Amino acid sequence: MHPDKPHEIDIVKTPSSKINSVDFDTLSFGSTFTDHMLVCDFREGKWGKPVIKAYEPFLLDPSAKVFHYGQAIFEGMKAYKDEHDDVWLFRPDQNLDRFNKSAVRMAMPEVEDWIFLEGLRQLVDLERDWVKKGLGNTLYIRPFMIAVGSGVIAAPSTQYRFMIILSPAKSYYSGEVKVIIAEHFSRAANGGIGAAKAAGNYSAQFYPTKLANEKGFQQIIWTDDATHTKLEEAGTMNVFFRINDTLYTAPVSERILDGVTRKSLIALAQREGINVEERSVYVDEIIKAAKDGSLKEVFGAGTAAVVNPIVGFSYQDTYYELPKLDNSIALQLKDKLTKIQYNLAEDTFGWTVKV
Amino acid sequence: MHPDKPHEIDIVKTPSSKINSVDFDTLSFGSTFTDHMLVCDFREGKWGKPVIKAYEPFLLDPSAKVFHYGQAIFEGMKAYKDEHDDVWLFRPDQNLDRFNKSAVRMAMPEVEDWIFLEGLRQLVDLERDWVKKGLGNTLYIRPFMIAVGSGVIAAPSTQYRFMIILSPAKSYYSGEVKVIIAEHFSRAANGGIGAAKAAGNYSAQFYPTKLANEKGFQQIIWTDDATHTKLEEAGTMNVFFRINDTLYTAPVSERILDGVTRKSLIALAQREGINVEERSVYVDEIIKAAKDGSLKEVFGAGTAAVVNPIVGFSYQDTYYELPKLDNSIALQLKDKLTKIQYNLAEDTFGWTVKV
Numbered sequence: 071m072h073p074d075k076p077h078e079i080d081i082v083k084t085p086s087s088k089i090n091s092v093d094f095d096t097l098s099f100g101s102t103f104t105d106h107m108l109v110c111d112f113r114e115g116k117w118g119k120p121v122i123k124a125y126e127p128f129l130l131d132p133s134a135k136v137f138h139y140g141q142a143i144f145e146g147m148k149a150y151k152d153e154h155d156d157v158w159l160f161r162p163d164q165n166l167d168r169f170n171k172s173a174v175r176m177a178m179p180e181v182e183d184w185i186f187l188e189g190l191r192q193l194v195d196l197e198r199d200w201v202k203k204g205l206g207n208t209l210y211i212r213p214f215m216i217a218v219g220s221g222v223i224a225a226p227s228t229q230y231r232f233m234i235i236l237s238p239a240k241s242y243y244s245g246e247v248k249v250i251i252a253e254h255f256s257r258a259a260n261g262g263i264g265a266a267k268a269a270g271n272y273s274a275q276f277y278p279t280k281l282a283n284e285k286g287f288q289q290i291i292w293t294d295d296a297t298h299t300k301l302e303e304a305g306t307m308n309v310f311f312r313i314n315d316t317l318y319t320a321p322v323s324e325r326i327l328d329g330v331t332r333k334s335l336i337a338l339a340q341r342e343g344i345n346v347e348e349r350s351v352y353v354d355e356i357i358k359a360a361k362d363g364s365l366k367e368v369f370g371a372g373t374a375a376v377v378n379p380i381v382g383f384s385y386q387d388t389y390y391e392l393p394k395l396d397n398s399i400a401l402q403l404k405d406k407l408t409k410i411q412y413n414l415a416e417d418t419f420g421w422t423v424k425v
Numbered sequence: 426m427h428p429d430k431p432h433e434i435d436i437v438k439t440p441s442s443k444i445n446s447v448d449f450d451t452l453s454f455g456s457t458f459t460d461h462m463l464v465c466d467f468r469e470g471k472w473g474k475p476v477i478k479a480y481e482p483f484l485l486d487p488s489a490k491v492f493h494y495g496q497a498i499f500e501g502m503k504a505y506k507d508e509h510d511d512v513w514l515f516r517p518d519q520n521l522d523r524f525n526k527s528a529v530r531m532a533m534p535e536v537e538d539w540i541f542l543e544g545l546r547q548l549v550d551l552e553r554d555w556v557k558k559g560l561g562n563t564l565y566i567r568p569f570m571i572a573v574g575s576g577v578i579a580a581p582s583t584q585y586r587f588m589i590i591l592s593p594a595k596s597y598y599s600g601e602v603k604v605i606i607a608e609h610f611s612r613a614a615n616g617g618i619g620a621a622k623a624a625g626n627y628s629a630q631f632y633p634t635k636l637a638n639e640k641g642f643q644q645i646i647w648t649d650d651a652t653h654t655k656l657e658e659a660g661t662m663n664v665f666f667r668i669n670d671t672l673y674t675a676p677v678s679e680r681i682l683d684g685v686t687r688k689s690l691i692a693l694a695q696r697e698g699i700n701v702e703e704r705s706v707y708v709d710e711i712i713k714a715a716k717d718g719s720l721k722e723v724f725g726a727g728t729a730a731v732v733n734p735i736v737g738f739s740y741q742d743t744y745y746e747l748p749k750l751d752n753s754i755a756l757q758l759k760d761k762l763t764k765i766q767y768n769l770a771e772d773t774f775g776w777t778v779k780v
Contacts, residue, residue, distance in 0.1 A: 100577035127484040140495045140624030177631035222455035259614035259650035263629045269495030270625015274618045276532035295614035296651035
């Protein structure tokens with residue numbers, strides 16, 4: 071970094087944009103990327119100058135640590151455009167904070183705050199035409215860091231690459247979501263990396279999820295690996311249970327991700343006078359509540375999905391269908407959260423940040 | 426694959442070798458690679474033709490699944506050169522078998538047997554000058570597979586790359602190895618991916634290992650995550666405990682890797698009339714045995730380290746030093762295994778395969 075120009079980011083614009091070749095009505099989640107990306111390399115114990123440049127493939131050595139030992143973390147965020155063409159980020163400080171917690175757990179360097187936040191702001195600002203107006207349209211933001219140092223000794227890399235890529239998106243899920251409660255497979259260990267957004271946590275879920283898909287379920291609700299009696303989270307979402315008029319969700323822990331949507335929904339619910347309890351939720355009590363009719367709703371919460379109502383779940387080969395409610399708390403909270411994100415309602419929490 | 430030429434591998438040799446620039450006396454493990462590598466791509470549901478070509482970096486899209494979701498598995502193997510300049514592999518079928526089990530667990534395609542085995546043979550044959558004579562000198566072999574498909578949706582890739590790279594090596598560890606028994610952190614969950622050689626299992630250990638290193642210990646002996654009472658494995662090794670004249674090692678499970686060195690040592694020990702019990706080993710019994718003097722040896726077993734005697738361990742801030750024995754079973758077994766690997770002793774098991 072030049073001492074007279076701290077926190078400077080190089081911007082090398084592409085000569086032409088591919089935006090006109092993109093059909094924004096038929097986007098498939100996470101498969102279209104904008105013209106530019108941010109790249110910042112960590113070498114010899116320090117971060118170099120971030121560069122915003124053309125989105126393009128890059129070279130890695132076959133022995134790069136990310137291929138062999140999975141040192142890789144990421145975040146998921148979104149940008150939203152309001153009616154006045156202003157672009158908004160939602161609680162980027164929370165993503166930065168979690169990103170650096172993930173980095174520590176994976177023995178990776180923490181990214182400097184300004185590289186993450188200012189890099190994000192300048193990149194999204196440059197790509198603001200890719201953020202389309204209208205509820206459901208977003209620019210999905212993927213900050214990530216990978217170990218790029220070479221060598222097949224099982225030890226942390228000394229070289230890393232931090233990147234931000236952007237993907238225009240419509241809503242993540244479509245159709246009804248049915249889930250299966252895990253009875254054998256697990257997502258995280260006590261003393262493991264479940265609380266980190268580490269790449270390996272996700273591929274570990276692919277096979278059990280594939281088995282669930284084959285049975286007609288879209289996701290798994292994970293249980294604790296020791297006893298499979300506590301409901302923890304879904305693969306890409308935290309999970310809430312409504313019994314009568316109280317919401318229950320598992321407390322964040324070293325097994326459970328500290329979801330930004332999760333904590334925002336809790337704050338919103340509390341403001342609305344809805345009772346929320348963060349405590350262990352047991353399979354037994356949910357089955358009992360499903361049977362006696364007091365289980366009103368189950369829903370996932372995550373950046374990609376925002377709020378995802380679950381229509382039913384399976385446990386020990388029995389399927390429990392959830393009631394169809396006129397007055398869904400899930401949809402109420404989703405509406406309130408979405409309106410804040412799109413600057414359609416006052417943000418009394420100070421969550422949104424204008425780009 | 427051409428129907429008339431099944432199982433054909435393309436070989437594109439480099440014009441010149443870098444072998445003369447390598448100092449084989451001062452090799453640092455896993456940091457020098459040979460002239461060639463094997464590459465085979467999986468597209469549209471099938472494996473393409475394998476190619477042996479120059480070892481070199483390759484391009485990946487920033488959204489490649491391996492960066493975001495950690496779909497990556499590997500194996501560790503070695504080639505050995507005997508006095509007659511013959512080159513030997515050790516139980517490659519076992520590595521293939523485990524590789525494909527890892528692939529299934531990580532929702533990746535199984536590699537075809539001939540691509541793995543014949544690819545390995547032809548690559549090592551081409552690079553046989555890189556295998557140096559003399560006990561301790563080996564060619565470390567790293568087969569691996571990564572998800573190369575692009576897109577940041579959390580779902581398995583449809584495109585994969587299988588590669589084999591080779592690294593000349595001297596012995597993996599030097600100096601005395603002290604270990605710490607895990608009391609908080611964990612390596613694997615019940616129903617998790619501990620039995621797979623998945624990349625993410627290794628980076629998950631880096632931070633706890635770093636903390637152990639800072640306290641003067643080289644490795645961690647992992648315990649079960651639910652109770653931390655059972656001794657499971659070390660980060661890159663299975664682990665054996667000798668109480669009086671019996672060896673104990675944890676049974677393989679979904680938490681514990683089915684080590685090739687582990688199972689070979691068990692077979693060797695049994696042939697030598699040494700009693701081996703594969704059963705849960707409890708921290709309590711090891712502490713008790715250390716106190717009463719019946720704990721004679723603790724050693725790690727793995728491809729990189731072969732057999733790694735442990736000089737002492739720490740548990741709950743107490744350090745237990747192991748006796749220095751004239752008649753170490755660990756060293757006896759290491760000697761017998763190594764002699765088979767280097768074709769210095771008869772291989773009654775049929776483990777070795779000539780290249």
